[in-house]
Amino acid sequence: MYQYDQIDQTLVDERVAQFRDQVARRLSGEISEDEFKPLRLQNGLYLQLHAYMLRIAIPYGTLSARQLRGLAQIGCKYDRGWGHFTTRQNLQYNWIRLEDTADALADLAKIQMHAIQTSGNCIRNTTTDQFAGAAYDEIEDPRVWCEIIRQWSTFHPEFSFLPRKFKIAVTGSPNDRAAVRVHDIGLRMHKNATGETGFEVIVGGGLGRTPFIGKTIRDFLPRQDLLSYLEAILRVYNQFGRRDNIYKARIKILVHEIGIDTMREKVEEEFTATKDGALKLPQEAIDQIAAQFAPPAFEKLGGVAAEYANAFRTDFEFGLWARRNTFKHKQPGYSIVTISLKKEGEAPGDAKAEQMTAVADLAERYSFGEIRVTHEQNLVLPHVKQADLPALFRALKAYDLATPNVGLASDIIACPGLDYCALANARSIPVAQQIALRFKNWERAHDIGELKIKISGCINACGHHHVGHIGILGVDKAGEEFYQITLGGSADDQAAIGDLIGPSLNVRDTVEAIDTLVEAYLRLRKSSDERFLDTYRRVGLAPFKEAVYAVA
Amino acid sequence: MAKAPKLDSQPQVVTANDLKSGDVVYLTKVASWSRRIADASVVANVEAGAALLAIAEAQAKMNIVVAPYLIPVDASSMPPKPIQYREVIRADGPTTETRPAA
Amino acid sequence: MPLLKTGPLLKDGRLVGEDAFQPVADDAPLPASGAVLISYARWQAEKDQLGGRNSPLGISLPNTVDVLGFGPEAERFDLIVLNFPKFSDGRAYSQARLLRERFGYAGELRATGHVLQDQLWHMQRSGFDAFEIPREDAAEAFATAMQSFSHVYQPAADGRVSALKQRLAASRKKDAAE
Numbered sequence A: 001m002y003q004y005d006q007i008d009q010t011l012v013d014e015r016v017a018q019f020r021d022q023v024a025r026r027l028s029g030e031i032s033e034d035e036f037k038p039l040r041l042q043n044g045l046y047l048q049l050h051a052y053m054l055r056i057a058i059p060y061g062t063l064s065a066r067q068l069r070g071l072a073q074i075g076c077k078y079d080r081g082w083g084h085f086t087t088r089q090n091l092q093y094n095w096i097r098l099e100d101t102a103d104a105l106a107d108l109a110k111i112q113m114h115a116i117q118t119s120g121n122c123i124r125n126t127t128t129d130q131f132a133g134a135a136y137d138e139i140e141d142p143r144v145w146c147e148i149i150r151q152w153s154t155f156h157p158e159f160s161f162l163p164r165k166f167k168i169a170v171t172g173s174p175n176d177r178a179a180v181r182v183h184d185i186g187l188r189m190h191k192n193a194t195g196e197t198g199f200e201v202i203v204g205g206g207l208g209r210t211p212f213i214g215k216t217i218r219d220f221l222p223r224q225d226l227l228s229y230l231e232a233i234l235r236v237y238n239q240f241g242r243r244d245n246i247y248k249a250r251i252k253i254l255v256h257e258i259g260i261d262t263m264r265e266k267v268e269e270e271f272t273a274t275k276d277g278a279l280k281l282p283q284e285a286i287d288q289i290a291a292q293f294a295p296p297a298f299e300k301l302g303g304v305a306a307e308y309a310n311a312f313r314t315d316f317e318f319g320l321w322a323r324r325n326t327f328k329h330k331q332p333g334y335s336i337v338t339i340s341l342k343k344e345g346e347a348p349g350d351a352k353a354e355q356m357t358a359v360a361d362l363a364e365r366y367s368f369g370e371i372r373v374t375h376e377q378n379l380v381l382p383h384v385k386q387a388d389l390p391a392l393f394r395a396l397k398a399y400d401l402a403t404p405n406v407g408l409a410s411d412i413i414a415c416p417g418l419d420y421c422a423l424a425n426a427r428s429i430p431v432a433q434q435i436a437l438r439f440k441n442w443e444r445a446h447d448i449g450e451l452k453i454k455i456s457g458c459i460n461a462c463g464h465h466h467v468g469h470i471g472i473l474g475v476d477k478a479g480e481e482f483y484q485i486t487l488g489g490s491a492d493d494q495a496a497i498g499d500l501i502g503p504s505l506n507v508r509d510t511v512e513a514i515d516t517l518v519e520a521y522l523r524l525r526k527s528s529d530e531r532f533l534d535t536y537r538r539v540g541l542a543p544f545k546e547a548v549y550a551v552a
Numbered sequence B: 001m002a003k004a005p006k007l008d009s010q011p012q013v014v015t016a017n018d019l020k021s022g023d024v025v026y027l028t029k030v031a032s033w034s035r036r037i038a039d040a041s042v043v044a045n046v047e048a049g050a051a052l053l054a055i056a057e058a059q060a061k062m063n064i065v066v067a068p069y070l071i072p073v074d075a076s077s078m079p080p081k082p083i084q085y086r087e088v089i090r091a092d093g094p095t096t097e098t099r100p101a102a
Numbered sequence C: 001m002p003l004l005k006t007g008p009l010l011k012d013g014r015l016v017g018e019d020a021f022q023p024v025a026d027d028a029p030l031p032a033s034g035a036v037l038i039s040y041a042r043w044q045a046e047k048d049q050l051g052g053r054n055s056p057l058g059i060s061l062p063n064t065v066d067v068l069g070f071g072p073e074a075e076r077f078d079l080i081v082l083n084f085p086k087f088s089d090g091r092a093y094s095q096a097r098l099l100r101e102r103f104g105y106a107g108e109l110r111a112t113g114h115v116l117q118d119q120l121w122h123m124q125r126s127g128f129d130a131f132e133i134p135r136e137d138a139a140e141a142f143a144t145a146m147q148s149f150s151h152v153y154q155p156a157a158d159g160r161v162s163a164l165k166q167r168l169a170a171s172r173k174k175d176a177a178e
């Protein structure tokens, strides 16, 4: 894992000092709220419905046990003993006092963490595959590139006042788990004909009010040119992106309006002028960063561990969990474990301080001290010996962290919605809670199989509803909370935006409609191997629509 | 965000967030701020609402609260209950415990 | 775009009393001599007459001008003023870097408009060396803001070496010593 050196630490400490001064100027009245707002937003501090909210960057979703334990402590000291993991692989504290923020940030700096560029119109935290460095299907560890991007984009003098926020995602595997096609820039690593690794560069994807699937601007970008190319795209965007209308300011609108070919011409012109300049990455510099992501000291294991095989035979619950919540590791004898933060009835993504501490301890014991945060609001222990899985399962269970529902109907993504968010139209979390309870029965849930339900409390789409197999969007209808349902969205390699099924429904009817949609799927599917999304793609909207509005 | 309804002669109170803590606060009769809507000064016409808001805005300038605004309430019971559900949630806190469908 | 003078001028971290450049409105006649600051529109219209002028010439560029087109003419000027209509409108950062890094412009590069203390660091890294600031007494705060950080993560117009390259140099030196 990447460790700060003196340079990184100094910069984060200096940022804390700078922010401390900004808060002091606000509290003393030297600057007004209008002047302070952009400053606090550049450091991830929002004023929400009930309190200030502080958003902490978790660079590319990787945490050490020490960091997670620190986050739990900070959650107890400055929040109410909670943390909320988000779809952007970040953590949010929902109950922060302005007076305390500088101290909280100083505590964060001690564990090499910060809130830099977690909001504002700048380059945000770069996200990636939560299984990076562990997945069997990976070409290369994408975190090396995320770290290179993190450094280049941090305090970037030219790109701190872009037309709008800017999000970059990287996948190092052909099976995209980072949703690269719905980011401002998506980078997909692949090999060219000569076996060299480089990037497909995708630009102009995004969700929000106007969802777009990104377009390929370059099929193959050599690794050493990554930063020059990114800078070229950002420079074109900074100058030509729209600034007259906040809803049209994302790069997706620029790409849509001028067309991908014109965009490519402009970017290539810029790139040609700079590619052999100071941003070109020497192989040694890449190697230096890569060395920090060297794989841990895996044991050489062969065959199936006896403990694992036994537990599978004798412990039904374990088997259920292991089938659902583990993923194939590249190292024989190891598994990747997803820890569900979606116990039915709980708020998706919320973790109590005790739970965070427990996961930190378990990571130290079983996963080389490493934890990942997923964009589906779960946690991951990336490197667990299969022989340790039964013990890990029992330990997780004691903390309510062993719900066997990863990828199932109750593994719902939900944004904070109107319970916290000042921009919301409607609540998200209670809807997620009620739907999840409908799928508490494991037999039914496992029979239904993979089903991604995603909920946003307004059109900003923080809950990714556009790319949910079932998407739910909160709207305000004459002063009441209503919800629109979309079907068939997907964030994977065949990314698609969901189709609206019909008029919006109130909370109760929405929860009922989800049940109805699932029942319709169970009737319509060809076999239990056909996922909800596949059935939808095969039969289309009509039978589902009919099912919902016939009963409603 | 749901649009605030146009206020006329209905009961209304001023709310804001406390600058230092971010807490939801209401303007009281003695022009101080309380975390409880029960303490809020309720007025019932446009002029009185505007006067209340002017006091609040002066206090925002003095860096006591952030972004004050008027909200309609049902004052027939005590404590007054906001009309908009957004404001109910602000007054009562998050509703994220599982409750039966409305 | 009018030539706005919003306040005192901060150059090389110091306040300069009197701006040497006299702003001239588009419809006013140019003084026969002395340093003047004209608009981009006037330059476009009167290039031929202005080109031969012997005293220092400054130009104010709206942030919508494509510097790739204007760049080759930059060396003709002693002062280029770039505009920040709102602090959040960051187009002039790109203009500044292009002028310095692509077109080798070496004259004064001045930021005007909504220039706030908390932006100075980014501005000077992008190549600005003069700033019209809101209040004279803010000069000191501005000067400290320019020293916010001891390292940089990326190359820009100020020639500082990025952390990546610093580390590389350090490890090469170590290797050489071994």
Ligand code: HEM
Pocket (backbone or CB within 6 Å): A046, A048, A053, A085, A086, A087, A088, A092, A164, A165, A167, A206, A207, A208, A209, A250, A414, A415, A416, A420, A421, A422, A423, A460, A461, A462, A463, A464
């Ligand atoms: C609670 C305070 C939050 C506020 C005020 C907020 C605000 C916004 C806004 C205004 C947008 C729309 C930007 C645009 O389309 O130009 C947006 C998009 C987004 N936000 Fe949030 N958000 C919040 C919380 C979250 C949380 C908790 C998550 C993760 C669960 C999140 C993840 C995202 C994502 C993934 C997008 C859409 C993707 C895109 O950028 O196109 N946000 N947010």
Ligand code: SF4
Pocket (backbone or CB within 6 Å): A415, A416, A417, A418, A421, A422, A423, A424, A425, A456, A457, A458, A459, A460, A461, A462, A463
């Ligand atoms: S989608 Fe809307 S309601 Fe949900 S967190 Fe984002 S801005 Fe708030």
